[in-house]
Amino acid sequence: MSRLRAIQTLLASIGLLLVVALIGSGTSAATQQNFITALISAVIVYGLYVFIGNSGVISFGQISFVAIGAFSAGLFTIPTQPKHFVLMGLWSFIADHTVSNFASYLIAAGLGAVVALIVGLPLMRLSGIAAGIATFAVLEITYNLFLQWTKIGPGPTTLSLVPTSVGVWQAFIGAGVAAIVAFLYQSSRRGRLLRASREDPAASQAIGVNVTRERWLAFTLSGGLCGLGGALLVHQLGSITVDQVYLELTFLTLAMLVIGGSASLWGATVGALGISLLDSWLSAAENTVHVVFFSVTLPNGASDLILGVIMAAMLLFRPQGVTGGREFSLAFVNRLRSRRTRAGTESSRTAASGQPETTLEQDMQPTEGVESRAER
Amino acid sequence: MNLGQTIIDGLALGALYALVAVGLALVFGVLRLINFAQGELITAGAYALSLTSNWPVIAQIALCFVVCVGLSVAIERIAFRPLRGAAPATTLVATFAVAFALEAVWLIAFGANGKPADPLSTLNTIAIRGSLNLRWITIVEIVAGIVLLGGTALILNRTSIGLQMRAAATDFRTARLLGVRTNLVISFAFVIAGVMAAVVALLYTVQTPLVTQTFGLDITIIALVGAVVGGLDRLWTATAGGFAIGFATSVLGDVLPASQEKFLTAFVFLLVILLLLLRPGGLFTGFGRTTVERV
Numbered sequence: 001m002s003r004l005r006a007i008q009t010l011l012a013s014i015g016l017l018l019v020v021a022l023i024g025s026g027t028s029a030a031t032q033q034n035f036i037t038a039l040i041s042a043v044i045v046y047g048l049y050v051f052i053g054n055s056g057v058i059s060f061g062q063i064s065f066v067a068i069g070a071f072s073a074g075l076f077t078i079p080t081q082p083k084h085f086v087l088m089g090l091w092s093f094i095a096d097h098t099v100s101n102f103a104s105y106l107i108a109a110g111l112g113a114v115v116a117l118i119v120g121l122p123l124m125r126l127s128g129i130a131a132g133i134a135t136f137a138v139l140e141i142t143y144n145l146f147l148q149w150t151k152i153g154p155g156p157t158t159l160s161l162v163p164t165s166v167g168v169w170q171a172f173i174g175a176g177v178a179a180i181v182a183f184l185y186q187s188s189r190r191g192r193l194l195r196a197s198r199e200d201p202a203a204s205q206a207i208g209v210n211v212t213r214e215r216w217l218a219f220t221l222s223g224g225l226c227g228l229g230g231a232l233l234v235h236q237l238g239s240i241t242v243d244q245v246y247l248e249l250t251f252l253t254l255a256m257l258v259i260g261g262s263a264s265l266w267g268a269t270v271g272a273l274g275i276s277l278l279d280s281w282l283s284a285a286e287n288t289v290h291v292v293f294f295s296v297t298l299p300n301g302a303s304d305l306i307l308g309v310i311m312a313a314m315l316l317f318r319p320q321g322v323t324g325g326r327e328f329s330l331a332f333v334n335r336l337r338s339r340r341t342r343a344g345t346e347s348s349r350t351a352a353s354g355q356p357e358t359t360l361e362q363d364m365q366p367t368e369g370v371e372s373r374a375e376r
Numbered sequence: 377m378n379l380g381q382t383i384i385d386g387l388a389l390g391a392l393y394a395l396v397a398v399g400l401a402l403v404f405g406v407l408r409l410i411n412f413a414q415g416e417l418i419t420a421g422a423y424a425l426s427l428t429s430n431w432p433v434i435a436q437i438a439l440c441f442v443v444c445v446g447l448s449v450a451i452e453r454i455a456f457r458p459l460r461g462a463a464p465a466t467t468l469v470a471t472f473a474v475a476f477a478l479e480a481v482w483l484i485a486f487g488a489n490g491k492p493a494d495p496l497s498t499l500n501t502i503a504i505r506g507s508l509n510l511r512w513i514t515i516v517e518i519v520a521g522i523v524l525l526g527g528t529a530l531i532l533n534r535t536s537i538g539l540q541m542r543a544a545a546t547d548f549r550t551a552r553l554l555g556v557r558t559n560l561v562i563s564f565a566f567v568i569a570g571v572m573a574a575v576v577a578l579l580y581t582v583q584t585p586l587v588t589q590t591f592g593l594d595i596t597i598i599a600l601v602g603a604v605v606g607g608l609d610r611l612w613t614a615t616a617g618g619f620a621i622g623f624a625t626s627v628l629g630d631v632l633p634a635s636q637e638k639f640l641t642a643f644v645f646l647l648v649i650l651l652l653l654l655r656p657g658g659l660f661t662g663f664g665r666t667t668v669e670r671v
Contacts, residue, residue: 058464058468058469122649122653123649123653125653125656126652126653126656128464129410129464129468129604129608130604130652130656130657132468133600133601133604133605133648133652134648134649134652134653136597136601137601137645137646137648137649137652138645138649140641140642140645141641141642141645141646143641144638144639144640144641144642144645145639145642148638148639149639251472251476254469254472255469255473258466258469299484300483300484300488301480301481301483301484302480302484303480304476304477304479304480304483305477305480305481305484307476307477308473308474308476308477308478308479308480309473309477311469311470311473311476312455312470312473312474312477315459315462315466315467315469315470315473316455316458316459316470319459319462319463319466
């Protein structure tokens with residue numbers, strides 16, 4: 001029963017991803033990109049969630065693994081012929097080898113995980129602010145290397161000519177796989193040990209949890225998912241610069257995780273999809289969009305401003321995120337239903353006791369998947 | 377390149393970063409909050425200078441101070457006061473959000489191309505010529521660093537409000553129980569942070585006369601990294617850390633051969649990681665002090 005209850009959150013997350021993919025597949029090619037972006041954001045945010053959400057340690061460095069995934073998948077799928085022309089300084093191993101689309105995802109995820117494994121070995125001993133700064137240092141080093149070292153990447157120029165193979169369904173499969181991996185990890189024994197250390201590091205150490213080792217595993221897994229996200233990103237865009245996988249993406253994806261609720265998979269899903277779609281809409285509004293009777297044009301930079309304000313406000317009023325860090329559960333839907341049947345006979349009592357449940361209901365409002373379930 | 381010159385340039389840059397670090401450490405001391413928005417104060421001050429380029433220099437400087445201090449206190453009242461007592465990760469992301477939103481405001485208001493600001497450009501002239509070229513700005517930066525750090529130390533050690541600030545930094549609750557007016561102390565910390573930001577804005581526009589929306593954020597992040605490496609728990613260790621990273625960046629930039637210089641950031645941050653691993657509580661924190669919480 002408890003396993004059944006636990007898996008609800010995975011089903012709800014995948015259901016929500018599916019809704020986004022279905023809506024996206026019905027829209028025009030240009031609008032569709034926003035939905036693909038939302039699904040890819042979900043992959044990256046799942047990557048962040050596996051480490052930050054489960055361990056409670058803040059990391060500014062996970063986008064380095066997105067960068068590694070994006071550049072490795074990109075470089076290995078550009079056809080060999082133009083690659084020799086465009087990127088002269090490249091190491092001959094990278095220049096001479098070109099792999100299939102599917103293999104490039106494996107390479108990206110694998111490389112992300114391996115680098116995270118190596119980087120995590122010394123870093124996972126740190127916690128708190130020191131961990132935040134050290135992971136930020138990792139981001140800076142990766143950025144600096146990709147920007148300057150033309151043997152491993154395009155340097156300050158744009159990496160282009162990458163095959164754009166990612167459509168809605170490929171992005172959906174990527175996001176679904178990431179959700180399943182994150183779910184399997186968080187409900188595994190190792191995942192639970194790490195979550196115990198998040199709640200109380202000292203007590204979990206006292207019962208024999210090797211906190212450093214558990215964090216290391218999560219960091220590695222997170223690196224792999226972030227690498228996958230980077231590969232999807234580069235195959236969506238077809239070209240990428242180092243600046244696209246640096247500070248702004250770090251901020252945006254962290255915002256998604258925190259706004260959704262960093263302590264639950266459901267929170268990561270809601271935050272990633274919601275904020276990504278909102279961000280796409282606001283960016284589009286900088287070039288005029290039509291809302292019912294009005295046409296809205298926002299000044300350049302307004303989308304960042306609105307996002308920043310929403311995020312700050314969210315942290316003031318709901319520091320645990322929209323979902324409050326809770327997993328999705330049908331239990332509260334059942335409670336609602338039983339309340340509805342009781343309502344006919346004892347309407348006065350349920351009205352008095354209905355207060356906490358209505359707040360729960362409001363929590364779940366922004367998501368379409370839940371509404372359809374609640375209707376049944 | 378002359379070794380003496382290298383060291384003097386390093387001292388000047390170090391002093392600048394130390395001033396940013398003081399502001400960060402003071403706020404961290406009383407609130408346990410890393411204030412990314414400190415950088416936006418510097419940016420705001422610099423924009424104030426650029427918008428008033430036809431005013432007398434004294435008025436420009438006065439306005440710069442007013443803007444920085446006002447914004448500093450306003451941010452504390454609006455955004456940070458409700459967050460007191462929240463988890464460190466939450467407050468960290470919140471200050472990041474405030475910085476991000478303010479950056480968007482600068483972009484909307486002033487555009488992406490940047491504004492020129494150089495009220496003190498005369499300081500760029502050479503004061504002492506010889507085997508060492510000493511520019512006025514170098515002297516001013518070092519002197520300003522010493523004077524402001526000394527002044528802060530005096531306030532903290534010789535005044536009543538300084539004593540209250542130190543008490544609040546050591547144990548916030550007990551200080552409150554003993555009658556320290558917390559709102560006053562916290563506001564005062566943000567006032568000093570604003571003053572530091574104004575001075576940094578003034579001095580930094582001399583060497584970087586183009587104000588863009590990330591003008592202050594970049595140096596704040598570097599100074600923050602330095603302050604954490606030095607030890608954010610105490611004012612002087614954080615300041616020393618800020619100074620050290622400025623000094624190290626400047627000296628490494630001179631010493632490294634040209635082919636390696638483009639990897640300067642990577643070298644500096646590799647050093648940061650190493651130092652954090654060896655001394656997670658802070659490079660200048662005394663031995664035997666531990667930051668790990670015991671039950």
